[in-house]
Amino acid sequence: MMSEPQGERAQAYPPLKIRVLGSGTSMGVPVVGCRCAVCTSSDPRNKRMRSSISVQAGDTWILIDCSIDFRMQLLTWPMPRIDALLVTHTHSDHINGIDDLRCYNYLQRGPIPLYSTEYFLNDLRVRFPYCFNPLQRGGGVPEVDLIGVEPGRPFDCGGVRILPLAIMHGRLSILGFRFGPFAYMTDCSAIPEETLAKLAGVRVVILSALRHTPHPTHFTVEQAVEAARLIGVEQAYFTHIADELDHEATNRKLPPWARLAYDGQLIELAATGGA
Numbered sequence: 001m002m003s004e005p006q007g008e009r010a011q012a013y014p015p016l017k018i019r020v021l022g023s024g025t026s027m028g029v030p031v032v033g034c035r036c037a038v039c040t041s042s043d044p045r046n047k048r049m050r051s052s053i054s055v056q057a058g059d060t061w062i063l064i065d066c067s068i069d070f071r072m073q074l075l076t077w078p079m080p081r082i083d084a085l086l087v088t089h090t091h092s093d094h095i096n097g098i099d100d101l102r103c104y105n106y107l108q109r110g111p112i113p114l115y116s117t118e119y120f121l122n123d124l125r126v127r128f129p130y131c132f133n134p135l136q137r138g139g140g141v142p143e144v145d146l147i148g149v150e151p152g153r154p155f156d157c158g159g160v161r162i163l164p165l166a167i168m169h170g171r172l173s174i175l176g177f178r179f180g181p182f183a184y185m186t187d188c189s190a191i192p193e194e195t196l197a198k199l200a201g202v203r204v205v206i207l208s209a210l211r212h213t214p215h216p217t218h219f220t221v222e223q224a225v226e227a228a229r230l231i232g233v234e235q236a237y238f239t240h241i242a243d244e245l246d247h248e249a250t251n252r253k254l255p256p257w258a259r260l261a262y263d264g265q266l267i268e269l270a271a272t273g274g275a
């Protein structure tokens with residue numbers, strides 16, 4: 001069903017429970033072999049698995065990205081089922097847990113719908129051909145149904161309306177996702193004007209903020225603060241964090257409405273009424 005991209009604010013939305021399954025950059029924190037202060041810190045919030053969240057929207061359970069740490073993440077913060085997997089892009093830190101989706105295939109006795117752009121779905125077919133070879137289906141292979149989505153075209157998942165958003169990851173256009181009053185945008189280095197317009201009315205955002213030192217494909221903390229200010233959110237959480245950032249020390253310098261996310265964090269939003 002094609003529906004117009006406008007009117008996000010007028011949508012009734014169920015309560016949202018967002019679990020930060022991982023808040024770390026591609027190597028995770030601690031980084032193997034690194035002896036820096038953050039990597040050797042005893043603060044549990046300085047231990048960051050690869051970036052991913054789960055979203056419970058009413059009775060619907062949605063996973064965003066299937067990180068390398070998927071197994072440990074789901075053992076620690078279980079989802080009873082996965083109604084949909086949304087893939088922001090196919091870099092290894094965001095998809096290489098795909099083989100462990102098998103556990104949910106067994107639990108649910110069926111394939112898991114996987115949503116991304118055609119560009120990334122094709123990349124999945126190339127990178128994980130064994131998942132899409134019919135001869136191997138049912139033989140210990142993760143089963144996903146690939147469903148193409150486009151930025152700006154909302155789709156429905158278990159009665160939950162999800163709006164894919166185009167964001168830039170260096171020169172690569174990847175996806176963020178809006179769920180009514182909430183948006184998740186990881187691996188972001190720029191937000192195009194037309195996407196900013198589609199974020200009107202978002203109250204809480206999870207945005208990536210790699211570190212203070214500039215990077216070609218990721219926002220710095222300062223750029224992420226500026227982007228959150230532009231969107232006009234009440235609360236921003238930053239994810240995809242490198243070992244340059246100590247949790248406490250970084251938070252002390254952030255505005256009161258912005259905080260580093262941490263693994264296991266639960267963010268709850270009340271239901272919003274429709275027009």
Ligand SMILES: [Zn+2]
Binds near residue numbers: 025091094187240
């Ligand atoms: Zn990444």
Ligand SMILES: [Zn+2]
Binds near residue numbers: 037039243
């Ligand atoms: Zn380190």
